[in-house]
Amino acid sequence: QVQLVESGGGLVQAGGSLRLSCAASGRTFSSYAMGWFRQAPGKEREFVATISWNGGSTDYADSVKGRFTISRDDAKNTVYLQMNRLKPEDTAVYYCAAPRGTYLAVERWEYDYWGQGTQVTVSS
Numbered sequence: 292q293v294q295l296v297e298s299g300g301g302l303v304q305a306g307g308s309l310r311l312s313c314a315a316s317g318r319t320f321s322s323y324a325m326g327w328f329r330q331a332p333g334k335e336r337e338f339v340a341t342i343s344w345n346g347g348s349t350d351y352a353d354s355v356k357g358r359f360t361i362s363r364d365d366a367k368n369t370v371y372l373q374m375n376r377l378k379p380e381d382t383a384v385y386y387c388a389a390p391r392g393t394y395l396a397v398e399r400w401e402y403d404y405w406g407q408g409t410q411v412t413v414s415s
């Protein structure tokens with residue numbers, strides 16, 4: 292059973308930065324892609340970023356492109372989401388997720404495993 296544990300959320304002012312971490316266990320981390328999603332109150336969970344199994348490819352939602360960076364450290368079984376120039380509309384619960392494939396995954400149905408989420412609040 293794959294387990295995902297996020298950390299690093301919090302309260303930050305607009306224009307600030309946060310780095311989210313997601314520690315994974317339960318399968319060979321380096322063999323699979325990883326992703327981040329977010330869900331704001333009253334809204335559907337939406338794709339944020341994904342990274343391929345070897346870190347060679349990434350993809351982002353248009354709303355975060357140029358501000359967020361996804362990366363991975365296979366030695367630590369951890370995926371990161373560096374979030375810069377945060378905006379109030381980035382406020383949401385952020386979820387780490389593990390898909391069943393090795394390449395980029397942007398759809399919710401591609402993901403088998405989810406973390407418990409970490410709250411990010413950006414004040415104006």
